[in-house]
Each structure stands twice: as C-alpha cells, then as structure tokens.
Amino acid sequence: STHSPQNNDLLKHTVHRHEPPVVGRPLEVLVDDGEVLVVDKPASIPVHPCGRFRHNSVIFILGKEQGISELHTVHRLDRLTSGVLLFARTLEVSKKLDQMVRDRQLEKEYVCRVEGEFPEGEVVCEEPILVTSFKIGFCRADPKGKDSRTVFNRLSFNGKTSVVRCLPLTGRTHQIRVHLQYLGFPILSDPIYGSSAWGPHRGKGG
Known part of the structure; x- marks a missing residue:
C-alpha cells in the first residue's frame, strides 16, 4: 500500500515468543502437608518466570498443571541445578522457615x-x-x-x-x-x- 501513517492510525505489533525447551519429565511433588510443599526439580527449569522463561518455570507449571498457587519461596536452585525445592504454603510458615534459614537451622547439601x-x-x-x-x-x-x-x-x-x-x-x-x-x-x-x-x-x- 502507498498509504503513509497518519494521525489516529492504529499500528499493531504482535510478538510471538518461543521459549527455550525444558526437560519433559513432570515435576514430582514429594511432600504437600498444608504447611510446606516439597518438589523434585529437574535441571533446565527455572524456579520463577525470568528472562525468556514465562510458562516453563516451576511456579507456573505447579499453578497450571496442579492448581497450586500462592507459594512462598524459601530457597532457590539455579535453572541448571536439579534437586529438592522447598516452598511454604502460608505466609506464617514462610516467616518461620526464613528465620530458621537465618539461624542456620536448615542445612543445604x-x-x-x-x-x-x-x-x-x-x-x-x-x-x-x-x-x-x-x-x-x-x-x-x-x-x-x-x-x-x-x-x-x-x-x-x-x-x-x-x-x-x-x-x-x-x-x-x-x-x-x-x-x-x-x-x-x-x-x-x-x-x-x-x-x-x-x-x-x-x-x-x-
């Protein structure tokens, strides 16, 4: 078209994102007792939505696939690190666990x-x-x-x-x-x- 943009013209721009692939195995919930949720995180999945990852993150997958929401992060694992990930189910438990981390009562290995x-x-x-x-x-x-x-x-x-x-x-x-x-x-x-x-x-x- 020879039409040049005028005032009030609506210019639409759509971005289609492809996320980097992550490992296919499901997130295994090891414990869910109402206070804490413990998950076995595979390598390649970030804990939080970050950078190029939105849907392929632990928080998003737990929400979408298992209907688990309002999780409080107690600690993180790097995206490429696999291992046991601990979340608090309530703000009260989150504060208690944060204090335990500060008091060195929780040990990571x-x-x-x-x-x-x-x-x-x-x-x-x-x-x-x-x-x-x-x-x-x-x-x-x-x-x-x-x-x-x-x-x-x-x-x-x-x-x-x-x-x-x-x-x-x-x-x-x-x-x-x-x-x-x-x-x-x-x-x-x-x-x-x-x-x-x-x-x-x-x-x-x-």
Missing part, C-alpha cells in the same frame, strides 16, 4: 561433578563473592565481595572427573560454582564458570 582430580579430605573455601553483573547474574571471587564459606568433600574420582559433596554455609549467588572455579575444579559443563573463555586454567585463583 549439593552434589556435583567437577573437572579434574579434586583433593581428598575436607576442603574449605572462604573467598568473598562479588556480584559483578546483576543483569546476567554473574559473580566472581573478589576481596570486595561478601563473606562466603563452602565446605567440600570428594566422594569419588573416575580418572577424569570427581564427584564432590558441597555444604554452603553462606548463601551467596552462584557460591558453589564460583568457589569450585576458584579452586580450579569448575563444575562439568558449567556454561559460565567452566567456560574455556577463562583460559587454560578456567580462572583458577580468581
């Missing part, structure tokens, strides 16, 4: 596979962690960062990679991933902290 031969025995990393970009959620070990402490124990080594048990005693963003990178044993196929862009030593020692 993670297991991951890392590159290389992780040392035997207990390894403690206490490098402060600084968020350098909130936009892309990127952190690094930095003296100007917040106090952080993670305890590691190697469970096995197969000649190439190690399975390591991780106890984060503080709750910084990407804490385990950053501390393992700092120690020189990034999590296998970690797209940020295990990237070859860090050089041959993957950013070991900060």
Whole structure:
C-alpha cells in the first residue's frame, strides 16, 4: 500500500515468543502437608518466570498443571541445578522457615561433578563473592565481595572427573560454582564458570 501513517492510525505489533525447551519429565511433588510443599526439580527449569522463561518455570507449571498457587519461596536452585525445592504454603510458615534459614537451622547439601582430580579430605573455601553483573547474574571471587564459606568433600574420582559433596554455609549467588572455579575444579559443563573463555586454567585463583 502507498498509504503513509497518519494521525489516529492504529499500528499493531504482535510478538510471538518461543521459549527455550525444558526437560519433559513432570515435576514430582514429594511432600504437600498444608504447611510446606516439597518438589523434585529437574535441571533446565527455572524456579520463577525470568528472562525468556514465562510458562516453563516451576511456579507456573505447579499453578497450571496442579492448581497450586500462592507459594512462598524459601530457597532457590539455579535453572541448571536439579534437586529438592522447598516452598511454604502460608505466609506464617514462610516467616518461620526464613528465620530458621537465618539461624542456620536448615542445612543445604549439593552434589556435583567437577573437572579434574579434586583433593581428598575436607576442603574449605572462604573467598568473598562479588556480584559483578546483576543483569546476567554473574559473580566472581573478589576481596570486595561478601563473606562466603563452602565446605567440600570428594566422594569419588573416575580418572577424569570427581564427584564432590558441597555444604554452603553462606548463601551467596552462584557460591558453589564460583568457589569450585576458584579452586580450579569448575563444575562439568558449567556454561559460565567452566567456560574455556577463562583460559587454560578456567580462572583458577580468581
């Protein structure tokens, strides 16, 4: 058409979004007792709608597929991390659990596979962690960062990679991933902290 836009013309613009695919297996509810809801979260699904993910998030799927709403998040797991996720069913329980987290009455434990031969025995990393970009959620070990402490124990080594048990005693963003990178044993196929862009030593020692 040769018609050029005039005042009062209605210009319509539609955006069609394709979300990145997530794993197909259903979210398994482990406990739902009216106070807490405990879910087994697969890797690849974010907890909250974020970035390019709207429908493919734990909160949205629980609401749409199981009619579960008004959940209060007690803790988060990174999108690529699988594991046990705890929600409070009421504000009262949420406050109680938040206080327990602050008082260190709740302990979290993670297991991951890392590159290389992780040392035997207990390894403690206490490098402060600084968020350098909130936009892309990127952190690094930095003296100007917040106090952080993670305890590691190697469970096995197969000649190439190690399975390591991780106890984060503080709750910084990407804490385990950053501390393992700092120690020189990034999590296998970690797209940020295990990237070859860090050089041959993957950013070991900060």
